[in-house]
Amino acid sequence: MMRILVAFRPVIAALTPSKGARNILLASSMAWVLTGCGDAAPSALTQTAERGDLVHRVTAAGEIVSAExxxxxxxxxxxxxxxxxxxxxxxxxxxxxxxxxxxEIASFQYNTNKLNVERESSRGVADSSDFAKRDVEIDYDLQVVEDEVQLIETFSSDLDTVYSRIEQIDNGRDLAYTQARGNYLEWDRDSNGERRSSKERLTQIQVERFERDANRFQALLAQxxxxxxxxxxxxxxxxxxxxxxxxxxxxxxxxxxxxxMPDLSQLVGEVHVLAGDSAGIVVGTPVDLQLDAYPEATLTGTVTSIAQLAAQRENRRGKWFTIKVGLDTIPAEIVGRINLSFQASFNVANASDVLQIPLTALQQENGLNIAYVNNGGARERRELQLGLRTLSRVEVISGLNEGDEVIILP
Known part of the structure; x- marks a missing residue:
């Protein structure tokens, strides 16, 4: 008998997941050992499905804050x-x-942009003057070309008695060159006008940009x-x-x-719960709040919102969910006050006289909750409908009867 107890001691230690389930598993193991002192011993640990209270609470610290x-x-x-x-x-x-x-920064930026406006405006005036000067030069060159063409046409002749054949060819070449030069000058005048319009538009855009920035920084100076x-x-x-x-x-x-500036007429509780402790907390979960500054004042409320993602907190390890708690009533002591600390107790599960088994007896098969029952030494598969659960136990709505011996999974 002593050999049996020593042999099962490491098994019991390995299968004890938490302090809450330690006594239950130890008692079950001892019962198994004692019932197995005969010739045949069961091949797995079992525990009886029994009725009882199922209570699970999550505690965390929080403070009173404004809803808006x-x-x-x-x-x-x-x-x-x-x-x-x-x-x-x-x-x-x-x-x-x-x-x-x-x-000072806004003032510096304002003055800089005003100088840029003046610089671009002056540059635009200078560019406009250059384009106007080029127009005058082109007009003068066109007048010269027109005079040259007139002279060539006046003094040229196709008579061999006046000019030799070579002189007639040279006169024709001079006329063609002068006319081509005139065409180029007309193109240059049109192109100069297009370049002038583009440059004036670019200058206008630059001036408008600097003026817009100057107005923005002027508004900052006024605020x-x-x-x-x-x-x-x-x-x-x-x-x-x-x-x-x-x-x-x-x-x-x-x-x-x-x-x-918080609205002191609308107060809520803000609680930070570790992600690992938040299982079972949903919108609508009842909460009891105990104020640190007013121990005699007990508040009640319900969870109104839960952050979608857990996040890091300053000087805290792990990731935390931020949970908002709507208060049922606000005591006179805290009316219009915020940043009051409290201890929150979330009533995740609270049921009386329910059939329950350890979580270690459950497994998932094709999306179904399954447990195996020791039926006279044979393993019988059962599909379960579950209800409330804690960190170690779960309520069984259907699929088991009180007294059934469920097999604890290894």
Whole structure:
């Protein structure tokens, strides 16, 4: 008998998945050993399907936050230096200054673009003058060509008594060359006009671009103060560049939200749950909340939303789901208050007198939940319909009867 117990000790240790199931498996193993002291011993561990309470809770820390908040963002299109920002958690009235921005960069960019506008405008005037000068030169050359053609036609003759045959050929060549030169000058005049129009259009585009940038930076100069859009409390956010809370001297990209003003009339709970502990938590799961600052105040609520993806948290290992909890009632102690910490207990499973078996007795076959029952030493396959489950046990709705011995999978 002692040899049997020693032989099964490593088996029991290897098949103990958690503290919650340790006693049950140990008792089952001992029962198996004791019932196997005869000539024939069963070939696998079994446990009896029995009725009982099935309770599973997930606990996590959270805090009271606002369901909605107005974000205060920097104007896009520039890098901003914050000269001054209000203290975190300060109460403000509509129109109060929340932050002041340094306008040196915007001022430099504005002046630079204004100079570019003047430079491009001056360059356009100079280019226009050059094209006009070229038009005058072409007109003068065309007049010369016209005079030369007239002279050639006036003094040329096809009579052999006036010019020799060679002189007549030279006169014809001079006339053809002069006419061709005139055609080229007319083409050059048309081409100069097209080049002038293209250059003027390009200059206009450049001037409009610099003027647009100058107007944008002028608008930034007029908005170096960020003011509260309504009454409320200002909560400073973390810098997207440094990861630290926004402070005086922070340098932020345009469009970055530096603070938000939560709506204190709409409070919810925000809880971060490790991805490995989140199984079973769905929208509608009941939650009990215990405030750290007010232990006597117990809140109840339900899960209203769960983040689609688990994400890293600062100074925390693992990945976490962000879960929002809608509160059934808000005690007077926390009305209009946020950032109050609490401990949340998610009631994932809570059923009484249900038939249940260990999860280690289940397996999947073609999408079906299967368990094998020890039926007089033979393995009998059963298809199960399951209900609630915890980390170690699962409710069986159909497929088993109370007292059935399910085989624990190796």
């Amino acid at each position: 908040a107005t974000r205060l963002s920097l104007q896009p299109g520039n890098l901003h230096t914050i000269d001054w920002v209000i203290e975190d958690g300060s109460e403000v009235k509509m129109g109060d200054v929340v932050a002041k921005l340094n306008g 170096t103060e960020i003011r509260a859009p309504h009454d409320g409390v200002v909560k400073l956010l973390r810098s997207s560049r440094s990861g630290e809370p926004v402070t005086s001297g922070s340098v932020e990209w345009g469009g970055t939200a530096i603070a938000e």
